[in-house]
Amino acid sequence: MPLxxxxxxxxILLSLKVALWSVVASLPFALGIAHLLxxxxxxxxxxxxxxVHLPLVLPPVVVGYFLLLLLGRSGPxxxxxxxxxxxxxxxxxxxxxxxxxxxxxxxxxxxMRLSIEAIDPKLEAAAATLGAGRAGIFLTVxxxxxxxxxxxxxxxxxxxxxxxxxxTITFVSNIPGETQTLPLAIYAxxxxxxxxxxxxxxxxxxxxxxxxALLFSEALVRRATRRGLGYxxxxxx
Amino acid sequence: MTLxxxxxHDLGGFHLDARFACxxxxxxxxxxxxxxxxxxxxxIAGLLRPRGGHIELDGETLFDAARGIHVPAWxxxxxxxxxxxRLFPHLTVRQNLAFSxxxxxxxxxxxxxxxxxxxxxxxxxLHRRPRDLSGGERQRVALGxxxxxxxxxxxxxxxxxxxxxxxxxxxxxYIELMRDEIRIPVIYVSHAVEEVVRLADxxxxxxxxxxxxxxxxxxxxxxxxxxxxxxxxxxxxVIDATVTxxxxxxxxxxxxxxxxxxxxxxxxxxxGEHVRVRIRARDVSVALEAPDHISIQNVLPGTIxxxxxxxxxxxxxxxxxxxxxxxxxxTARAAEQLALRPGLDVFALIKAVSLDRLGAAGR
Numbered sequence: 001m002p003l004x005x006x007x008x009x010x011x012i013l014l015s016l017k018v019a020l021w022s023v024v025a026s027l028p029f030a031l032g033i034a035h036l037l038x039x040x041x042x043x044x045x046x047x048x049x050x051x052v053h054l055p056l057v058l059p060p061v062v063v064g065y066f067l068l069l070l071l072g073r074s075g076p077x078x079x080x081x082x083x084x085x086x087x088x089x090x091x092x093x094x095x096x097x098x099x100x101x102x103x104x105x106x107x108x109x110x111x112m113r114l115s116i117e118a119i120d121p122k123l124e125a126a127a128a129t130l131g132a133g134r135a136g137i138f139l140t141v142x143x144x145x146x147x148x149x150x151x152x153x154x155x156x157x158x159x160x161x162x163x164x165x166x167x168t169i170t171f172v173s174n175i176p177g178e179t180q181t182l183p184l185a186i187y188a189x190x191x192x193x194x195x196x197x198x199x200x201x202x203x204x205x206x207x208x209x210x211x212x213a214l215l216f217s218e219a220l221v222r223r224a225t226r227r228g229l230g231y232x233x234x235x236x237x
Numbered sequence: 238m239t240l241x242x243x244x245x246h247d248l249g250g251f252h253l254d255a256r257f258a259c260x261x262x263x264x265x266x267x268x269x270x271x272x273x274x275x276x277x278x279x280x281i282a283g284l285l286r287p288r289g290g291h292i293e294l295d296g297e298t299l300f301d302a303a304r305g306i307h308v309p310a311w312x313x314x315x316x317x318x319x320x321x322x323r324l325f326p327h328l329t330v331r332q333n334l335a336f337s338x339x340x341x342x343x344x345x346x347x348x349x350x351x352x353x354x355x356x357x358x359x360x361x362x363l364h365r366r367p368r369d370l371s372g373g374e375r376q377r378v379a380l381g382x383x384x385x386x387x388x389x390x391x392x393x394x395x396x397x398x399x400x401x402x403x404x405x406x407x408x409x410x411y412i413e414l415m416r417d418e419i420r421i422p423v424i425y426v427s428h429a430v431e432e433v434v435r436l437a438d439x440x441x442x443x444x445x446x447x448x449x450x451x452x453x454x455x456x457x458x459x460x461x462x463x464x465x466x467x468x469x470x471x472x473x474x475v476i477d478a479t480v481t482x483x484x485x486x487x488x489x490x491x492x493x494x495x496x497x498x499x500x501x502x503x504x505x506x507x508x509g510e511h512v513r514v515r516i517r518a519r520d521v522s523v524a525l526e527a528p529d530h531i532s533i534q535n536v537l538p539g540t541i542x543x544x545x546x547x548x549x550x551x552x553x554x555x556x557x558x559x560x561x562x563x564x565x566x567x568t569a570r571a572a573e574q575l576a577l578r579p580g581l582d583v584f585a586l587i588k589a590v591s592l593d594r595l596g597a598a599g600r
Contacts, residue, residue: 122323125284128310129317130386131340136311140339144327 004205012205015181018093019161022100023108023154030105030153034112035138039121055167056106064170067099071171095172096179100164104157111156115149116142148221155217159210182206238295238390238422244280245289245302253277253287253446263416263423265433265454268443274426275320277443278392281424282317283310294389311340316383316391316421320398322375324367330378331363337386353381356418357411373404377411384415390422397432412436434458434475434515435595455562473517474563475595480506489534489589496559500534501592513595518553518566520591524584525575534589539563541581544572552577556585563587 071078072090081087089095127137165183172179186202189195243256253273266274279285292300299308357377397405440457442450450457455475478492492499539558547569554565563585
């Protein structure tokens with residue numbers, strides 16, 4: 001298979017840009033909610049948990065359509081964003097990133113929450129007796145010990161973003177060069193006669209990208225575990 | 238340091254209602270498992286917010302249920318050594334020791350680490366991770382970590398419970414060393430008599446969520462009526478003494494205490510060394526006159542303070558020797574035959590071989 005053409009290269013770059021931004025933007029929120037769900041009890045906790053998990057069980061088209069209603073130029077949030085900040089996300093790559101972020105969010109929260117729950121709260125109590133306040137405990141004990149889970153969550157969400165189709169196409173449509181990520185490009189090619197070969201090439205690229213991301217995160221987790229982090233270290237407490 | 242504690246708390250059907258006060262030195266919270274010791278210590282440390290009560294340290298209110306005051310744990314500055322060490326698995330020993338530095342503002346930042354590393358013998362393990370340490374090493378690191386947070390007092394919650402006998406001895410020696418060198422007030426939670434009589438100056442005896450006795454270690458641990466709460470501890474006296482002479486020929490040591498001198502078999506102690514010995518009540522006989530032609534080496538004149546009630550044919554007699562209280566456990570018949578009563582001058586007879594040394598302040 002020859003090297004990607006410049007057109008294919010643009011599609012890859014756009015897909016990576018969308019996936020990267022969706023992960024970066026959702027990471028702090030996911031971490032916050034994961035910590036909230038893992039370490040705190042409050043009224044409405046199960047409701048929040050359910051809402052976070054919604055994108056996992058809803059048809060992606062539904063999510064995309066709601067985003068369109070909400071963030072479209074005439075939607076309440078979309079109009080507000082445009083009026084006050086001049087920001088438009090509908091039919092833009094940033095909108096694709098938002099769609100991917102929402103779809104990947106439950107995966108990210110879940111992985112992080114599990115890894116935070118696996119940390120012995122007694123270690124956090126020990127940190128408190130050594131003078132660490134809430135923020136100090138989070139930064140010096142919880143965060144480093146949850147690192148393998150955070151890496152896993154980021155990867156899952158990144159992979160989900162690379163493959164996101166339904167919500168993206170519904171929310172920001174399929175505009176080449178702006179919102180046409182890998183899966184959308186593959187879909188478009190399969191809709192025209194004679195596009196099979198080109199679609200197959202993109203499929204192979206897609207597989208390579210996902211594999212690379214998997215191997216990379218695997219290496220990161222292994223490194224973190226070797227440093228004494230992670231579940232095996234907690235097992236020896 | 239003056240710490241006054243009054244805590245009321247409910248924990249799944251268990252009711253804790255304990256109050257005590259202590260000042261410097263080592264205070265033991267002593268009692269069987271489930272007596273509420275750890276809950277009480279967690280309340281002192283601020284890891285648990287009790288339902289009611291009041292905790293005050295040197296005039297500063299740390300907790301007051303009525304006024305809604307609850308100073309968070311991280312502001313209380315109590316060093317806490319947990320049963321299971323609780324070292325941070327992602328940090329090396331050195332990083333664990335230095336952990337508290339990250340949260341200390343400039344005024345008292347630097348220093349101390351080298352001294353603590355030396356004192357607790359941690360030099361060779363500084364670069365290891367907690368999972369590569371033995372149980373004893375872990376507890377030593379935990380001690381050092383707590384000390385380096387510059388605490389106002391140390392809370393040790395059964396720090397030896399998870400260790401085997403040899404490790405216990407190892408860590409115990411370091412705790413003694415710390416007590417003698419750093420002179421920091423310590424609250425020591427334990428259900429082991431040996432540890433308590435060896436380390437403590439004051440004992441707070443707990444049972445079923447209540448404090449049932451508090452006072453000097455000799456006083457509380459010697460009281461025969463507290464046997465139920467104190468567990469298997471045999472009534473007796475704990476005496477602090479100084480070695481004044483060693484008899485090389487007979488391998489005997491002479492000890493001076495508040496009330497006279499004692500002869501003991503070799504205690505492995507040096508002249509001038511401070512030792513703590515235990516005399517079991519059943520090893521002490523009572524005589525109305527100083528006996529001649531007897532093998533017993535210690536004949537101490539004293540005055541009966543108290544004669545206990547007969548139980549199963551046994552009577553416990555407290556005898557004041559100087560300012561020290563010695564207990565004697567004899568038959569009810571013997572007490573009757575000698576007409577023992579408070580105020581009577583008697584002699585306490587103690588075999589030299591029956592003296593047990595409790596712990597070594599040695600290195």
